[in-house]
Amino acid sequence: MVSNGTKVVVLPFNSSVEVILQDTSILGAESHPLHLHGFNFFVVGQGFGNFDPKQDTRNFNLVDPIERNTVGVPSGGWVAIRFLADNPGEWWKVDTEAMINQATLTGGGPNISDAFTINGLPGPLYNYTFKLRVKPGKTYMLRLINAALNDELFFSIANHNLIVVEADAVYVKPFKTNIVLIAPGQTTNVLLKTKNHHPNATFLMSARPYATGGATFDNSTTAGILEYNRPFKTNKLTLLKPSLPIFNDTKFAVKFNEKIRSLANSKFPAKVPQRVDRRFLFTVGLGLSPCTNPNNTCQGPNNTMLAASINNVSFVMPKTALLQAHFFNQSRGVYTADFPANPLIKFDYTGKPPANIMVNTATKVVALPYNASVEVVLQDTSIVSPESHPLHLHGFNFFVMGQGFGNFDPSKDPTKFNLVDPAERNTVGVPSGGWVAIRFLADNPGVWFMHCHLEVHTSWGLKMAWVVMDGNRRNQKLPPPPADLPKC
Numbered sequence: 001m002v003s004n005g006t007k008v009v010v011l012p013f014n015s016s017v018e019v020i021l022q023d024t025s026i027l028g029a030e031s032h033p034l035h036l037h038g039f040n041f042f043v044v045g046q047g048f049g050n051f052d053p054k055q056d057t058r059n060f061n062l063v064d065p066i067e068r069n070t071v072g073v074p075s076g077g078w079v080a081i082r083f084l085a086d087n088p089g090e091w092w093k094v095d096t097e098a099m100i101n102q103a104t105l106t107g108g109g110p111n112i113s114d115a116f117t118i119n120g121l122p123g124p125l126y127n128y129t130f131k132l133r134v135k136p137g138k139t140y141m142l143r144l145i146n147a148a149l150n151d152e153l154f155f156s157i158a159n160h161n162l163i164v165v166e167a168d169a170v171y172v173k174p175f176k177t178n179i180v181l182i183a184p185g186q187t188t189n190v191l192l193k194t195k196n197h198h199p200n201a202t203f204l205m206s207a208r209p210y211a212t213g214g215a216t217f218d219n220s221t222t223a224g225i226l227e228y229n230r231p232f233k234t235n236k237l238t239l240l241k242p243s244l245p246i247f248n249d250t251k252f253a254v255k256f257n258e259k260i261r262s263l264a265n266s267k268f269p270a271k272v273p274q275r276v277d278r279r280f281l282f283t284v285g286l287g288l289s290p291c292t293n294p295n296n297t298c299q300g301p302n303n304t305m306l307a308a309s310i311n312n313v314s315f316v317m318p319k320t321a322l323l324q325a326h327f328f329n330q331s332r333g334v335y336t337a338d339f340p341a342n343p344l345i346k347f348d349y350t351g352k353p354p355a356n357i358m359v360n361t362a363t364k365v366v367a368l369p370y371n372a373s374v375e376v377v378l379q380d381t382s383i384v385s386p387e388s389h390p391l392h393l394h395g396f397n398f399f400v401m402g403q404g405f406g407n408f409d410p411s412k413d414p415t416k417f418n419l420v421d422p423a424e425r426n427t428v429g430v431p432s433g434g435w436v437a438i439r440f441l442a443d444n445p446g447v448w449f450m451h452c453h454l455e456v457h458t459s460w461g462l463k464m465a466w467v468v469m470d471g472n473r474r475n476q477k478l479p480p481p482p483a484d485l486p487k488c
């Protein structure tokens, strides 16, 4: 008889792992194609019968084994695989599943990470450092991806400028900077021009968080090394370090984001929606909800649970997929299409918070006609504390029309919108204590999430969904689900 359980193996970062997968003849020998998520592994050996740790390991192929993510365990035999646990973007020393379960139960913030990583490596403090080897007088393109869960990051390379040429897969007007700010969910390509001659130095490339909320955060710095290929060995190389902004430098953040402009030329035009069919004002931020912990001890203020919301609706994940419910016209009991277009209670959003800061919980969406031109002002709130929220929209690129501090003013601020070459992206930081206005054309039928890309805020409910209806033409309709969509 088998025993039941949900058990995991916890691995230290960067551990080298060997697994022998041994078929059994219980109920008959059989080949099992085993698949591993998150890593490729090397198939170092296989055989029939029972694995012999003394004899079989001698025949392991450690030179050119095949690298795969799925391998057949031979019927009545075994296969040996090896892999390196090296791919987190933000690194915890604990079991992250247990950590998030604990945080969800008590309503407190999840543990902060123990380190940040560059290409999976946490840097010199941990003896695992990513090295980028370059030649003098060349131009390199670096693809920067923020793979952290809960932190926007500043990134810089000592004594080198970077030229930003692309953001979220759209060309931008190139601009020079020595520091890049990148939020979870964002990607950006930068050009790195190396020095013309071998410098007598190596250069740290560092990243550390831009953090504006009231909660504790991982205030550590990760580093990799930029190293010039040298024709001969020298030992006297100075190690130069970049200087990064202070952790809550919102001025830098807003200025940096203002520099990002669409290329907007004849070959790569910026198709900025000039008319608006539907206008929305969404407040985004934190809030509180009543303690639901069975023993009634919660870690939010006054024994509450921390929550997050858009227009005070904290999104509850449905049991049935929204897309499925929409396609089959079976939204009843799954979602309602009455997500508020504006805050139901108006207050000084970035000033003194209202007395009652409890959120509502619901699964609400906005239904949009096909091809509607949509404008959304995302307004940060100071409830619990003002904070930068990297908002991410699925299904569309949007244009960043304008941004500012304080409360959005619908009579004055739109006159300053950039209708010519605004940034075209899919993730944008709502300025801490401010607002950002975006526009998109709802020309992609389906159901699309919009959420804060800080994992902790998303799990607290800072998300909503747009239902975009079909158009009249055949190519403007949501295709049906595949025939093998599970029915249960």
Ligand SMILES: [Cu+2]
Residues within 6 Å of the ligand: 388, 389, 390, 452, 453, 454, 457, 458, 462
């Ligand atoms: Cu957020």
